[in-house]
Amino acid sequence: MYLVGKINVISALPEEFKRLNDIAYNLWWSWNPEAIDLYREIDLDLWKKLNRNPVRFLQEVSQKKLQSKLNDADFMKRLENVVNTFDNYMSEKNTWFNKTYPQNTDKMIAYFSAEYGLNEVLPIYSGGLGVLSGDHCKAASDLGLPFTAIGLFYKQGYFSQRINSDGWQQTCFNDLNVSQLPILPALNQNGEQVQISITFAGRTVYAQVWKVQIGRINLYLMDTDVPQNSNNDRSLTARLYGGDQETRIQQEIFLGIGGIRVLDALGINATVYHMNEGHSAFMGLELIRKLVNEKHISFSEAKKIVENSSIFTTHTPVPAGNDVFPLYMMDKYFGDFWGQLGLSRYDFLELGLKKSEDQNFNMTVLALTLAGRKNGVSELHGAVSRDIFSDVWPGVPKNDIPITHVTNGIHTLTWISPKIKALYDKYLGSDWTSKIYESSTFEGIDNIPDEELWEIHKELKLKLINFVRAKLKQQKLANGESMEAVRQVDNFLDPNALTIGFARRFATYKRANLIFRNLARIQKILNNPEKPMQIIFAGKAHPADGPAHDVIKNINDIAKQEGFYGKVILLENYNMTVARNLVQGVDVWMNNPRRPLEASGTSGQKVCINGIINFSILDGWWCEGYDGENGWVIGDETEFDNEYSQDNIDSESIYDTLESKIVPLFYNVNEKGIPTEWVRMMKNSIKSLTWNYSTDRMVKEYTERMYLPAINGTEMVCADNYSLAKQLSAFEQHMKANWHQVQLFSEKFMNNLKDYKSDSGHEIHLTAYAKLGIIDPSDVMVEVYYGSLCNGMIINAQSIEMKLDGKTEDGSYKYSLDLKIEDGGEYAYTFRATPKNPNLINRFDTGLIRWVE
Numbered sequence: 001m002y003l004v005g006k007i008n009v010i011s012a013l014p015e016e017f018k019r020l021n022d023i024a025y026n027l028w029w030s031w032n033p034e035a036i037d038l039y040r041e042i043d044l045d046l047w048k049k050l051n052r053n054p055v056r057f058l059q060e061v062s063q064k065k066l067q068s069k070l071n072d073a074d075f076m077k078r079l080e081n082v083v084n085t086f087d088n089y090m091s092e093k094n095t096w097f098n099k100t101y102p103q104n105t106d107k108m109i110a111y112f113s114a115e116y117g118l119n120e121v122l123p124i125y126s127g128g129l130g131v132l133s134g135d136h137c138k139a140a141s142d143l144g145l146p147f148t149a150i151g152l153f154y155k156q157g158y159f160s161q162r163i164n165s166d167g168w169q170q171t172c173f174n175d176l177n178v179s180q181l182p183i184l185p186a187l188n189q190n191g192e193q194v195q196i197s198i199t200f201a202g203r204t205v206y207a208q209v210w211k212v213q214i215g216r217i218n219l220y221l222m223d224t225d226v227p228q229n230s231n232n233d234r235s236l237t238a239r240l241y242g243g244d245q246e247t248r249i250q251q252e253i254f255l256g257i258g259g260i261r262v263l264d265a266l267g268i269n270a271t272v273y274h275m276n277e278g279h280s281a282f283m284g285l286e287l288i289r290k291l292v293n294e295k296h297i298s299f300s301e302a303k304k305i306v307e308n309s310s311i312f313t314t315h316t317p318v319p320a321g322n323d324v325f326p327l328y329m330m331d332k333y334f335g336d337f338w339g340q341l342g343l344s345r346y347d348f349l350e351l352g353l354k355k356s357e358d359q360n361f362n363m364t365v366l367a368l369t370l371a372g373r374k375n376g377v378s379e380l381h382g383a384v385s386r387d388i389f390s391d392v393w394p395g396v397p398k399n400d401i402p403i404t405h406v407t408n409g410i411h412t413l414t415w416i417s418p419k420i421k422a423l424y425d426k427y428l429g430s431d432w433t434s435k436i437y438e439s440s441t442f443e444g445i446d447n448i449p450d451e452e453l454w455e456i457h458k459e460l461k462l463k464l465i466n467f468v469r470a471k472l473k474q475q476k477l478a479n480g481e482s483m484e485a486v487r488q489v490d491n492f493l494d495p496n497a498l499t500i501g502f503a504r505r506f507a508t509y510k511r512a513n514l515i516f517r518n519l520a521r522i523q524k525i526l527n528n529p530e531k532p533m534q535i536i537f538a539g540k541a542h543p544a545d546g547p548a549h550d551v552i553k554n555i556n557d558i559a560k561q562e563g564f565y566g567k568v569i570l571l572e573n574y575n576m577t578v579a580r581n582l583v584q585g586v587d588v589w590m591n592n593p594r595r596p597l598e599a600s601g602t603s604g605q606k607v608c609i610n611g612i613i614n615f616s617i618l619d620g621w622w623c624e625g626y627d628g629e630n631g632w633v634i635g636d637e638t639e640f641d642n643e644y645s646q647d648n649i650d651s652e653s654i655y656d657t658l659e660s661k662i663v664p665l666f667y668n669v670n671e672k673g674i675p676t677e678w679v680r681m682m683k684n685s686i687k688s689l690t691w692n693y694s695t696d697r698m699v700k701e702y703t704e705r706m707y708l709p710a711i712n713g714t715e716m717v718c719a720d721n722y723s724l725a726k727q728l729s730a731f732e733q734h735m736k737a738n739w740h741q742v743q744l745f746s747e748k749f750m751n752n753l754k755d756y757k758s759d760s761g762h763e764i765h766l767t768a769y770a771k772l773g774i775i776d777p778s779d780v781m782v783e784v785y786y787g788s789l790c791n792g793m794i795i796n797a798q799s800i801e802m803k804l805d806g807k808t809e810d811g812s813y814k815y816s817l818d819l820k821i822e823d824g825g826e827y828a829y830t831f832r833a834t835p836k837n838p839n840l841i842n843r844f845d846t847g848l849i850r851w852v853e
């Protein structure tokens with residue numbers, strides 16, 4: 001048939017339902033099930049068919065269905081309640097931030113991330129990093145932070161995954177239709193859609209800007225698909241992590257430099273800038289460029305301001321995971337840029353070079369260099385980061401490297417099952433959601449009767465199994481399998497069997513098929529006639545990661561074998577909808593990455609709130625979260641050089657723990673059929689983990705430890721026409737120029753080395769001597785650095801500042817300290833000098849340190 005034209009009819013909404021449209025355009029609905037229920041009730045089939053997208057739903061819902069709801073008094077009452085709740089939320093003045101920091105409510109925090117996982121409707125995320133950014137924004141809204149988020153609009157999103165009947169992953173990209181998404185044009189004061197442009201590599205590229213409303217905050221997304229651009233440039237932002245390195249550097253130029261221009265175009269005056277991962281690190285360069293150009297200050301003065309205003313969160317636990325660009329590419333895209341900063345090519349490139357490697361410009365190094373406050377995403381990952389980036393701070397001991405950690409969390413209300421939420425409303429008091437970050441909020445968990453919690457858990461498990469079966473049928477139909485094969489799916493998964501969930505990106509370090517290392521042994525565990533077990537897998541492999549595709553294929557093959565069929569399930573297209581069902585419905589959440597490669601991991605945090613128990617490697621967040629009573633561990637804290645033996649030992653640990661602990665506990669039921677000891681562990685998990693691994697705790701911690709110091713620091717260095725920034729810059733330049741004159745001596749060179757013997761608790765008098773050249777002693781901190789002696793090294797080191805004790809005849813300064821050590825043992829000490837200035841964020845960032853030679 002020849003189609004002459006297309007007509008797009010948008011359903012007319014009765015006046016009474018207009019507010020449903022306002023709510024559809026604010027992702028607030030995504031964590032408020034009462035709102036979602038309204039759309040579901042109007043037409044459940046359509047809701048599901050349109051992939052739970054309220055904007056599209058309201059465009060396509062039939063007039064008849066709408067009219068019938070108008071006469072449903074109960075529905076209209078609930079609609080009114082939802083609208084009131086929404087309006088109250090939006091206009092609430094008494095938020096945590098406003099109450100705690102009333103003087104800072106006008107200090108905008110701008111958050112930059114390459115991906116945002118807010119809801120399945122908006123597939124502009126690939127995995128954990130994106131979901132974390134999305135959850136961060138939602139918590140920032142809930143806590144009332146002055147907060148704006150910046151990202152890119154990937155018109156084709158991240159790929160959706162199909163797994164064909166041979167077990168190979170197929171990727172497919174679809175164009176998203178903006179008019180059917182909860183996205184609006186971002187308008188300027190004149191009511192026009194904001195556009196920005198960037199000139200690089202000899203051309204100007206334009207982007208239009210969209211707005212996504214997330215509760216009280218906005219996310220602005222850049223999109224280069226505009227008519228002014230060439231065809232190539234129009235597709236620049238089409239795909240997340242698609243394309244080659246050229247695409248990537250251009251996307252990152254947009255994210256960082258473009259992001260700052262978006263804020264300007266919208267008239268948003270930010271005080272603090274948070275780079276979530278290194279992708280956005282060019283942002284700091286643009287901030288400096290603006291300061292240099294507009295305020296006529298020098299690069300190093302501007303850098304002092306940017307250090308104070310910027311926060312950098314690294315997520316990468318392996319050096320190879322960092323974004324790097326070859327230097328010729330930097331020349332191509334930044335050849336016109338460094339001059340505007342007043343820098344030479346050499347000085348510019350040095351901002352992103354690792355000392356041990358000068359081939360590539362490293363985005364993580366750039367971010368570490370520009371941001372004054374830096375963190376990893378779990379305690380262990382903080383330590384790993386201090387290790388892998390140690391050569392950014394030559395001569396600085398690992399423990400002093402200025403990278404701290406803020407452990408990740410999840411947005412509780414996004415991941416909690418509505419049924420569990422209702423249970424908490426009943427037993428924790430209806431305002432428990434306003435204090436998720438406090439452990440005391442969850443003390444009442446013990447008041448929930450075991451039967452009640454267990455009943456709801458069973459319901460959720462059944463719901464999951466039905467969800468999985470329906471998806472599997474679609475999967476099999478799409479693969480052209482026989483009707484018989486499709487029908488068999490109804491017998492897959494036993495609602496009474498112990499059910500393990502394993503879902504995450506199929507990166508090879510996550511070892512999805514580790515549990516199949518000894519097939520005979522796991523087959524026996526799965527098929528225990530009295531105590532059966534089953535496993536549900538899901539995950540996408542990065543399209544370019546060949547070995548990860550093999551893992552999918554391997555699991556798919558095993559799932560077809562006798563003894564695994566119907567018990568090992570591989571679900572395709574892991575996304576937030578699949579994730580939500582899994583983290584609410586399985587019994588145990590398993591995670592077995594190769595330690596320490598999981599920076600944090602967050603899916604295990606999503607299950608706690610739903611009473612599901614973690615079974616994980618002591619890596620990332622679980623290393624902190626596990627307390628012996630709230631889940632199980634795989635292996636121990638040993639790290640192996642040999643992957644083969646590590647895999648053997650960890651898989652043995654999985655089998656042993658399943659056989660001796662997990663399976664018996666699950667099937668140990670009382671006369672009412674309730675596994676009371678298991679339920680006790682569920683409650684322990686909820687009580688001990690939920691509050692701490694929430695984004696409410698996390699964003700509160702970012703606020704207290706990062707954002708507020710950044711606000712205060714920035715105000716301080718900018719006051720009086722940047723006088724402190726100028727002073728600090730002069731101080732640093734003076735120190736850098738003259739630091740070579742600093743020399744430290746111990747008594748060893750002055751007298752003879754003393755081998756002290758001392759009784760515990762007695763003081764030892766230590767003396768050091770320093771030559772400082774023209775540097776004033778008030779600008780230098782001399783410390784004793786001491787700790788236990790182990791293999792000729794100092795471990796568990798501490799440092800104490802020494803007192804200036806006069807001057808010797810040859811012009812050296814004398815420093816002394818009475819050191820007292822309580823515990824017996826063998827200790828060693830040495831001395832070091834660093835610049836001293838109370839207004840430095842961190843003295844080690846100056847790169848200047850002198851040890852006794």
Ligand SMILES: *Cc1c(COP(=O)(O)O)cnc(C)c1O
Nearest residue numbers: 127128504575576579601602603
């Ligand atoms: C939470 C989540 C992740 C992150 O899972 P990890 O356990 O951190 O690997 C990835 N993808 C989706 C869809 C998620 O919801």
